[in-house]
Amino acid sequence: MQQYRPLPSFGGLPFTNPEKAKVLIISYPLEVTTTYKKGTKEGPQAILSASYNLELYDEELDDIPAEIGIYTYPDLLLSLGNVEKVLEEIEELTFNIIDYDHFPIFIGGEHTITKGILRAYNKKYKHFSVLHLDAHSDLRNEYEGTKNNHACALREASETLDIVQVGIRSMSEEEKKYVKERDNIKVYFDYKFQERFNTTLIEDILKSLKDEVYITLDFDVFNPAEMPAVGTPEPGGLSWYQVLSLLREVFKNKKVIGIDLVEFSPIPGLIYPDYMAARLIYKIIGYYKKYSLEKRL
Amino acid sequence: MQQYRPLPSFGGLPFTNPEKAKVLIISYPLEVTTTYKKGTKEGPQAILSASYNLELYDEELDDIPAEIGIYTYPDLLLSLGNVEKVLEEIEELTFNIIDYDHFPIFIGGEHTITKGILRAYNKKYKHFSVLHLDAHSDLRNEYEGTKNNHACALREASETLDIVQVGIRSMSEEEKKYVKERDNIKVYFDYKFQERFNTTLIEDILKSLKDEVYITLDFDVFNPAEMPAVGTPEPGGLSWYQVLSLLREVFKNKKVIGIDLVEFSPIPGLIYPDYMAARLIYKIIGYYKKYSLEKRL
Amino acid sequence: MQQYRPLPSFGGLPFTNPEKAKVLIISYPLEVTTTYKKGTKEGPQAILSASYNLELYDEELDDIPAEIGIYTYPDLLLSLGNVEKVLEEIEELTFNIIDYDHFPIFIGGEHTITKGILRAYNKKYKHFSVLHLDAHSDLRNEYEGTKNNHACALREASETLDIVQVGIRSMSEEEKKYVKERDNIKVYFDYKFQERFNTTLIEDILKSLKDEVYITLDFDVFNPAEMPAVGTPEPGGLSWYQVLSLLREVFKNKKVIGIDLVEFSPIPGLIYPDYMAARLIYKIIGYYKKYSLEKRL
Amino acid sequence: MQQYRPLPSFGGLPFTNPEKAKVLIISYPLEVTTTYKKGTKEGPQAILSASYNLELYDEELDDIPAEIGIYTYPDLLLSLGNVEKVLEEIEELTFNIIDYDHFPIFIGGEHTITKGILRAYNKKYKHFSVLHLDAHSDLRNEYEGTKNNHACALREASETLDIVQVGIRSMSEEEKKYVKERDNIKVYFDYKFQERFNTTLIEDILKSLKDEVYITLDFDVFNPAEMPAVGTPEPGGLSWYQVLSLLREVFKNKKVIGIDLVEFSPIPGLIYPDYMAARLIYKIIGYYKKYSLEKRL
Amino acid sequence: MQQYRPLPSFGGLPFTNPEKAKVLIISYPLEVTTTYKKGTKEGPQAILSASYNLELYDEELDDIPAEIGIYTYPDLLLSLGNVEKVLEEIEELTFNIIDYDHFPIFIGGEHTITKGILRAYNKKYKHFSVLHLDAHSDLRNEYEGTKNNHACALREASETLDIVQVGIRSMSEEEKKYVKERDNIKVYFDYKFQERFNTTLIEDILKSLKDEVYITLDFDVFNPAEMPAVGTPEPGGLSWYQVLSLLREVFKNKKVIGIDLVEFSPIPGLIYPDYMAARLIYKIIGYYKKYSLEKRL
Amino acid sequence: MQQYRPLPSFGGLPFTNPEKAKVLIISYPLEVTTTYKKGTKEGPQAILSASYNLELYDEELDDIPAEIGIYTYPDLLLSLGNVEKVLEEIEELTFNIIDYDHFPIFIGGEHTITKGILRAYNKKYKHFSVLHLDAHSDLRNEYEGTKNNHACALREASETLDIVQVGIRSMSEEEKKYVKERDNIKVYFDYKFQERFNTTLIEDILKSLKDEVYITLDFDVFNPAEMPAVGTPEPGGLSWYQVLSLLREVFKNKKVIGIDLVEFSPIPGLIYPDYMAARLIYKIIGYYKKYSLEKRL
Numbered sequence A, B, C, D, E, F: 001m002q003q004y005r006p007l008p009s010f011g012g013l014p015f016t017n018p019e020k021a022k023v024l025i026i027s028y029p030l031e032v033t034t035t036y037k038k039g040t041k042e043g044p045q046a047i048l049s050a051s052y053n054l055e056l057y058d059e060e061l062d063d064i065p066a067e068i069g070i071y072t073y074p075d076l077l078l079s080l081g082n083v084e085k086v087l088e089e090i091e092e093l094t095f096n097i098i099d100y101d102h103f104p105i106f107i108g109g110e111h112t113i114t115k116g117i118l119r120a121y122n123k124k125y126k127h128f129s130v131l132h133l134d135a136h137s138d139l140r141n142e143y144e145g146t147k148n149n150h151a152c153a154l155r156e157a158s159e160t161l162d163i164v165q166v167g168i169r170s171m172s173e174e175e176k177k178y179v180k181e182r183d184n185i186k187v188y189f190d191y192k193f194q195e196r197f198n199t200t201l202i203e204d205i206l207k208s209l210k211d212e213v214y215i216t217l218d219f220d221v222f223n224p225a226e227m228p229a230v231g232t233p234e235p236g237g238l239s240w241y242q243v244l245s246l247l248r249e250v251f252k253n254k255k256v257i258g259i260d261l262v263e264f265s266p267i268p269g270l271i272y273p274d275y276m277a278a279r280l281i282y283k284i285i286g287y288y289k290k291y292s293l294e295k296r297l
């Protein structure tokens, strides 16, 4: 008899027909190579459980984003013990899910899943940028004996796609050199971000991006005080309202073709990070519904 | 839009047709009057989540108990803020669920739910005993200004039903007097239980019980070292194998018409109590399938 | 023999004659209907215990606020298991305590206690505003089958009293409509607050308030990073210095007739929220002594 | 203004006149030299807080031990930062408190407090044995540069008093030699205790003791599963019922002149150890009332 | 510049020349495929840190086991992100380390490391049994898409080596069938172990083993109350003294050629499991020094 | 046999010859007098363990600070149970370590260690200021019966040395008076700091300091949300980037002759504070290498 990992429906909403939903929530709870603190495997379940406590009305948008139709995928029975295989499965699943009529939200799991996701996007879409919100560059070629490590999550993609990184405050020398050599990677360091966080900076970021944008958000892009539930926390980082401001403008000005949110690693006894992650996803759904939906049509 | 509390399917089993299931799992996550440590409201979700990690084969029984068919009810949308109303809802829901063709397992929530459950049983069944495993007598008439308190959980039932209590090691003077005055309540104190735990004692208990038995198990009947995830832990108490021995014999010798397991209050960061609670439920399903099923036919 | 909940004296000060004290600290540790995370019942004890570690001298005010005389009430033996009854008890106790010669500080417990407190204030005082610091509007008519829910804490009061809400960042559609229909409720949303936090905004708030002000402060008005010990944390929110600035100006410019601080739910192993709650109360006592005391005379 | 450490009244009982009480509870929250895990300074407060949840009736004794009269001392304002001075203060305080008409229960704090306590007993009483329940011998001459270390707690006393040690399962070579050289120290090792725990062993222990007995109980004498809240836990150790059996017989057969319970170090989020410590103290009061009281008269 | 994982010296002993040591401690902190709770990667560091608090004298053996000479290997820089590669590295490292003149103690990491270790033993030694202490059979052929899973740890070895399993209380149907088909695997189920734990059972186990024995001990063989710090805790299980009795007899009667201790996953805030794991290793060193050393010579 | 406290090498760097290192890391894990929450004794080990996860390249400085040569001292076997003695040991050790050719970083342990350190600096250097970053003044003459308390850490030094305090937000009346009487102590209160944090304020601070500066940093100078792992957290306080800005300018403009970082008290289950402490030390090494090194030559 098959057993399925418990993955509650987002927002505590009744499981509906996926065909009527515009927003798809897909969990990839992969955890093989996390280096500092373990637990990101439990990320999707923790975030989805917390989302039950969301207020469905959004006071900023004066709207009920959930009315767009949200479908949460059940456990996809990935081969979680075998990275090579699981990346292939993620690529194939992602390829079959994505299209211009739906907005997919992928929940990790470690950042390595983005490697599989971007392989699928790369096959299906042309001419898009990757907006990479993270404390770390994740551009290593290899780490701890493998290319399939969260520290290498964006490396493969960076060889063919334009990457715009925001919030970076930890990087290896190798990555620094690699970035310098290439002109398709733009890095907004966090210590500069904090000096001049304003409309100008966000405008700069928007200019760096193509019209179509895939977003990969590592929860460690936030300040660890606001978001401690990550495996490799770095002091500094963006605040809740800074991330919202940036995302709001991207949804207003670009066509967002998908997003993943990774590296969430719940801390027993601390509920605010779980709820914040759920609220962030709901904010994203709200921005998509309000600002992006018509662009698809 | 209605939001449903996340209650994963027991054992991670796919949600099946309730009509094909012999075993029904119903969550009553009521928590209003807990006095020491709060959290039993989160009991059902914690236990059901942990049950995903169960091995479906049981090496003691050489059997796969899940094959009996298990149906986990989703959130029943109880009026959790209003004890009076919720007890009525529990009574009605229970009354509609129970019959001789199914084995219902109720997960609390605080012990107060048993009051509502037993009202329903009292209406539908005649001539059954209540086997009450608990560290506390729960026979107070009123507590903290209400009769609907976990400390009064068995009082109402004790006025019409035979009660056999096992594991008791905390009791008020009022309860002691009440028990003395009545002859339908039999108490097996824990300190005596530990002195002579053997077949004789279990035989005594079996003799005290009628042929049909409803079981109410407060997780604090266990020794707190083995089961710390309760709101009012008491030193002493039964071990895992002692509880299994007792339950095994009851299922072998009696017709068990239902069971509730209450007062589980998860401790963040400690997984063994959650898993033990899930395993206990699965053991009960196993004993029911192996020893009791034919008695119903 | 009666048993009393341990409620240490504020600041570790010796229990003095209540008649010599100007400041009264009253604990209402009610917890019946909290929806997300339980524990606010333990709020008063945690805050009072932490207050032992306060430095009695305040370097901002160059004063020893404790010299005003602080009396901490012992356990009031409320009927904590019965919301209806406990709200009546709170109303009566509050009515007997409050007068213009003392400054009462009520510590929750869940926000529901404010319903009972404001019934008493409404009977004794005329022409005052309620300043409501909270992440949530708490204006629902009913929730989980009852009107006596923390999500409805301000609803009854809003039918007769002027309410000014600050820090709101979660609200239902029903509440939004209710606020729109009425002109005695003024809402300062948090996302606007953060955009222009300065003297102008505080001046606006002061203008919205009558001369006499009752303050109800839900600890979730703070950013969860600074104050994680709440049952329903919302990202965003005010900082320590923002709350102090606002309170300081209110005490300078208005006659504050009482305050409650609610929904504090201690997190085991994390001491800074407990201490911050204690320090906030002591800051309030300092502002009262320095800025408000003469207004009463 | 003097600030007092919050030390709630035992059992949540109202603070009564110490002259009417037979049982005295004195807190010595000293913590200077703990070597592994810190926290025993918070022991008395944690135990006294938990004691509020005790049921005052004892079902084993069929009695209400609290009726004997229990007085809990408030904070004694010890010079906690200065071991030399604090030991003198403890000696003097203890000397003034103890007499044959009261039963004093001292709560630590680290085991070092026993050094000061026994100096006082040694001055006032003649011809008594010390029953020492501990995982460790605590007979070192010096440790980490001082004789005032918890690892030396019994050394000074062992030079003039008879010591009977039970539960020992960690000892240095130096201590082993010291014990061998002296004939006033009797050691019951834990691994032997577990092999033959029965009436015979307890009878042996009773024979080793004089008629008057002072008991010093280090909470690490228990198995760490049942009592994890200690600074230096050792696998193995006594169970709840084993300790009760031993204490019951000592109270039945000897004149117990005082007891201390030390090294309790609360674990955030785990309530069962705090409650067990409180229950143990209440059991001791019960045994004293039932078995020892008349011996004093 | 190379960075080394912090792996303190066992017992806090100064790092000595490995050539003078008889006992070797090797850390293999692999964690890739743990299914329930993550953290075993941090096992070696936690155990080695706790070992600083050990008393070097052993009161049961009246000996100082450390005098045998213990060498703790520093970080071996394994390719922890790549299971295939790391198993090869473990095999090679193990092969180079083991010989009859030293006693190697391997600390995991997940149970998967035993697969690599036994490949090396299989090459170097003939005619030995594997004594497998575990709650789980770990005999699956494949799990979560890979054969290199902790649930398959003993499968490969079971194809060529004799296995004696003790403490088993969770097993899949596939494993049950596999065991039945083969006659080189002997299983002592836990529920039988608890029924007749005595010399006879241990004698039976000894008879099942060849003269040379390799021991693999999964910490989940213990009762979770005594040893909660494991990834897949199972109720029931062996006590501290039961494991010691079994190991003592094996060291007395057999030639133990190596041991691994795996699946330790520290629980933040709970120190007794870490210390117990360290103490267990030190007990093993003590038994080796006292009972086995001469057999090698 | 001597046992050494596990103190991993900073950054996971291999232990090198101390003579080749320019930066020295010395652990003084003293904890005797902490008043609120215990645990600072475990500070050095926690910080050094976390430092293994540092990225050795610094993206702000575009440099690898570790190349300067860092030597981490092993356990210095201090007489941790005897404050008087340990302060003498610290003074002597410090005196022997410090010179103009090395940059010493002392890790506490409670703030009391600074008393011993500054005695040594006072003997060896003339004409330097002490920059004291802290939430508390630490200028009491005596506390809890001793002058050797963390609350008195700077008092002795303040009698002969110039002190500049930044971040202060808790102070006794006695300290306020003491500061007023003397003209060698300059206090920058936190509430003012937050009002005008900018170049001007930092310039003011720089002007208050002599050319040679010793820095003592109590981790509670940070906002508790960013740095909760302290024994006496105070709301308010500096952010990560505020502390970096201040330190950067001090290193650019002054000759820093040493620094201590004290009062770090790890919180089980929360890794970001440990990592932040490690990162802060590495930032300091980076600033020293980039801005200060040449000044020494």
Ligand SMILES: [Mn+2]
Pocket: A134, A135, A136, A218, A220, A221, A232, A263
């Ligand atoms: Mn990252």
Ligand SMILES: [Mn+2]
Pocket: A111, A134, A136, A138, A150, A153, A218, A263
């Ligand atoms: Mn990343």
Ligand SMILES: [Mn+2]
Pocket: B134, B135, B136, B218, B220, B221, B232, B263
């Ligand atoms: Mn109970």
Ligand SMILES: [Mn+2]
Pocket: B111, B134, B136, B138, B150, B153, B218, B263
């Ligand atoms: Mn009960």
Ligand SMILES: [Mn+2]
Pocket: C134, C135, C136, C218, C220, C221, C232, C263
């Ligand atoms: Mn709120």
Ligand SMILES: [Mn+2]
Pocket: C111, C134, C136, C138, C150, C153, C218, C263
């Ligand atoms: Mn509220």
Ligand SMILES: [Mn+2]
Pocket: D134, D135, D136, D218, D220, D221, D232, D263
């Ligand atoms: Mn001990």
Ligand SMILES: [Mn+2]
Pocket: D111, D134, D136, D138, D150, D153, D218, D263
């Ligand atoms: Mn001791």
Ligand SMILES: [Mn+2]
Pocket: E134, E135, E136, E218, E220, E221, E232, E263
């Ligand atoms: Mn296992």
Ligand SMILES: [Mn+2]
Pocket: E111, E134, E136, E138, E150, E153, E218, E263
């Ligand atoms: Mn295993």
Ligand SMILES: [Mn+2]
Pocket: F134, F135, F136, F218, F220, F221, F232, F263
């Ligand atoms: Mn400080």
Ligand SMILES: [Mn+2]
Pocket: F111, F134, F136, F138, F150, F153, F218, F263
């Ligand atoms: Mn300080």
